[in-house]
Amino acid sequence: MPIDPEVGFTADVIRDPSRFVGRTELIRDCILAINAPTGLISVYGKRGVGKSSLLRQIQQMALGEYALAKRAGLSHSIPTTPRTYLTAYYSCDSLITDGKDLLSRLCNDQSSEDSLLRLVPDEGKEIVEFTRTKGVSAGADLKVVNWGVKGVESTKYAKVVPGDIVQTFRNFVDAIVTHQVKKRMKRDGLLILLDEFDVIANKDGIGSLIKSLTTPEVKFAICGIGRDLTELVSDHASIERLIEQGLLPVKPMPIPESEEIILRAEKLFNDAVKFEAGISAQIAELGQGYPYFVQLIGKQCINELNVRNTKVVDQSVFDKVIMDLKSGKAFPTLEAAYQRAIGNSRDRQLLLHFLADQPTEQSQFSDEVGRIVLKAARQDAEDLNVQYVDQLMPRLVDKKYGPVLERITERQGTYEFVNPVLRQYIKLREF
Ligand SMILES: Nc1ncnc2c1ncn2[C@@H]1O[C@H](COP(=O)(O)OP(=O)(O)O)[C@@H](O)[C@H]1O
Ligand SMILES: [Mg+2]
Structure with a gap:
């Protein structure tokens, strides 16, 4: 019998207090x-x-x-x-x-x-x-x-x-x-x-x-x-x-709390599923404080268990999920948003990755969290021969295609990813 991933993980709003973590x-x-x-x-x-x-x-x-x-x-x-x-x-x-x-x-x-x-x-x-x-x-x-x-x-x-x-x-x-x-x-x-x-x-x-x-x-x-x-x-x-x-x-969830989502899911599965030691920490780390991503990865691990007909999420199951994530196979919704944003342009794809990879201040109390500066990405892009950066940008801030980015009006040349989970996805996605 396949395991229903929804028993332990959900992409939906949590109504049931017994599923709510931290x-x-x-x-x-x-x-x-x-x-x-x-x-x-x-x-x-x-x-x-x-x-x-x-x-x-x-x-x-x-x-x-x-x-x-x-x-x-x-x-x-x-x-x-x-x-x-x-x-x-x-x-x-x-x-x-x-x-x-x-x-x-x-x-x-x-x-x-x-x-x-x-x-x-x-x-x-x-x-x-x-x-x-x-x-x-x-x-x-x-x-x-x-x-x-x-x-x-x-x-x-x-x-x-x-x-x-x-x-x-x-x-x-x-x-x-x-x-x-x-x-x-x-x-x-x-x-x-x-x-x-x-x-x-x-x-x-x-x-x-x-x-x-x-x-x-x-x-x-x-x-x-x-x-x-x-x-x-x-x-x-x-x-x-x-x-x-x-x-x-x-605020984004502290990493140990995100890890708790996996442990809670194990309980919800009534021990029909086990995450091997160390796996929950890796998932929490990938989630970057966004429980939505943790839930998605957890769900995907269960799907992989079903393919293999096993009950233990070990390193090889997890690695397969990550491989599918990197190649765009694991999360269709995020992948669709990613593809819609880049719109068949290799250059825009590269630019988007540079923007997503830009290190941002991780202070929990700063407004600047998640903000990125075009200038820095422009440099990286030009190093890789990406041309006409200014023509690549409009689609990324266009509502019709997401938008993936939002202009921060008070600061010139500064943007923010509208959906931090999508940003994290882009960071992990191979290009
Ligand atoms: N406290 C929590 N414990 C476990 N999962 C959570 C928790 N808060 C949110 N999630 C999960 O994160 C995702 C996003 O939650 P949601 O409440 O819809 O966020 P928002 O309204 O901020 O977009 C959902 O998949 C939900 O199941
Ligand atoms: Mg909401």
């Missing part, structure tokens, strides 16, 4: 933020670093499910009676134009487990309690099993005000707080979690909008790509007092 400091800060009566929670960091997974764990803790914190040795940080919430979770997309558009989406989303609308009291709607984890003691949330005979209707308890989405949203939230949060579930508040917040096109006034909607009963958590909060909320000054406790920067 991040102890952040979890402690999450506990504080969740238990502060008012305030905005904001999770930010680079692509693939683990933001959405942390946001899902915040959701769990907001429901009163603290198994993860306990396992992380944080029992003493959990209040005797933690604040508990009902939750709504929404992933934004780039078609959302602005704050009002976002509220409109929230009022119309019909996800049965995560939408705001599911919580709005309504006669025809049938709502049941459910837990988001396998554990029995897990915190309960509500989900819709039946939207009602007349379809989605939410007029009885919460008035829709035509042409005024802010007021409609307020009415929805008020009805939820009164009927579901307080009366039905006896919770402290409603937590609205917004993932991919960075992609909202126009963020003007979004900070003050969130501020005006935040009360001791209604809290927001926003999550997205960014170096700091100002990249998520442009008018951040208006929320200054809301963010004292809720700032959660997700």
Whole structure:
């Protein structure tokens, strides 16, 4: 029987706390933020670093499910009676134009487990309690099993005000707080979690909008790509007092923590798979702090086990995975992004490798992490007879082809890889 790699590894957001590894400091800060009566929670960091997974764990803790914190040795940080919430979770997309558009989406989303609308009291709607984890003691949330005979209707308890989405949203939230949060579930508040917040096109006034909607009963958590909060909320000054406790920067994972992902996977496989001593350290090293890459490599090792019909990931299995990685066979998604960027140009391929290989400052606290300078790569490229560097660059910063690179506007000739995992892939890829 082949081993299902998904049992131990996943490229998906981690919802199940038993699969979530490390991040102890952040979890402690999450506990504080969740238990502060008012305030905005904001999770930010680079692509693939683990933001959405942390946001899902915040959701769990907001429901009163603290198994993860306990396992992380944080029992003493959990209040005797933690604040508990009902939750709504929404992933934004780039078609959302602005704050009002976002509220409109929230009022119309019909996800049965995560939408705001599911919580709005309504006669025809049938709502049941459910837990988001396998554990029995897990915190309960509500989900819709039946939207009602007349379809989605939410007029009885919460008035829709035509042409005024802010007021409609307020009415929805008020009805939820009164009927579901307080009366039905006896919770402290409603937590609205917004993932991919960075992609909202126009963020003007979004900070003050969130501020005006935040009360001791209604809290927001926003999550997205960014170096700091100002990249998520442009008018951040208006929320200054809301963010004292809720700032959660997700940094690359320390290497030992990445290694823990492999050890955790072994447990999840229930010892049906073994990683020989030393292999997990090599995988963690390749991951460069990006759990996404660690998960991908882990998965690929299991695929190779299945080919060989064995159960032990030893050096030869690992070496085969690395060989496939180098030749572009192991990770089709990353390979496709790489090919799209270079677009059949040997010169552009070389330039891209020079850029990816450029040493960057590894300080965890510096903004400069991951930045590269074209000038240095230009020199390398010219040494290898690569011509017309300036004509090779546009495709690399063109949205249509990724983009692979983003210009840093404040500093001339400075770029950053949009996806650090892709950068690491390019570094390892043979050319
Ligand atoms: N704490 C963690 N433990 C184990 N794997 C993680 C952890 N955080 C993230 N991952 C893995 O890393 C990948 C990216 O996680 P995700 O939360 O989607 O990142 P982001 O939202 O920052 O892009 C996923 O494959 C996920 O399974
Ligand atoms: Mg994400």
